[in-house]
Amino acid sequence: MEFILRVGIPIYESLLCFAYSGLGEKLLEHFPEVVVEEEWFEIGEYSRLENFLQSEETDAEIRKTMLRQIRSKQIAHGPTLRFSMPSSDEGIPISGTFNRWGLTFMRPSQFAKHDRTRILEFLASLGHGTIEEYSGE
Numbered sequence: 001m002e003f004i005l006r007v008g009i010p011i012y013e014s015l016l017c018f019a020y021s022g023l024g025e026k027l028l029e030h031f032p033e034v035v036v037e038e039e040w041f042e043i044g045e046y047s048r049l050e051n052f053l054q055s056e057e058t059d060a061e062i063r064k065t066m067l068r069q070i071r072s073k074q075i076a077h078g079p080t081l082r083f084s085m086p087s088s089d090e091g092i093p094i095s096g097t098f099n100r101w102g103l104t105f106m107r108p109s110q111f112a113k114h115d116r117t118r119i120l121e122f123l124a125s126l127g128h129g130t131i132e133e134y135s136g137e
Helices: 020-030 041-055 060-077 113-125
Strands: 002-008 081-085 094-099 102-107 130-136
Touching: 002 113, 020 081, 020 094, 020 113, 041 060, 113 130
Parallel strands: none
Antiparallel strands: 002 102, 002 130, 081 094, 094 102
16 A cells, blocks of 8 residues: 655646646755755656567557557656655655656655655745545555
């Protein structure tokens, strides 16, 4: 089970979005312990699909269409960056992602009370989007 705290802006229902670089700066200001991965999530996602389609010997036209569709989605969402940070209870670390449509914190076990409070305060401080808290599989 994954426990999630996030702020999001509906992608097709708003003229507003986050500047993902500014969002990253705010994240690092508020959580100096955060480590942001260098590579955009989309690079790996595209490569995995491309490799899968080649290994399955998919028809060339279908392969081209599927790769174009994922590329269109990636352009709409913008770069997605992953990050991680230690938890205050010194248990399982917290991971997350951010892009122009939102910022998500995830943990496979419940957030420590201190972490949950810090994260929710940070998400509220952004002043945009809808804050959500849920668990899912």
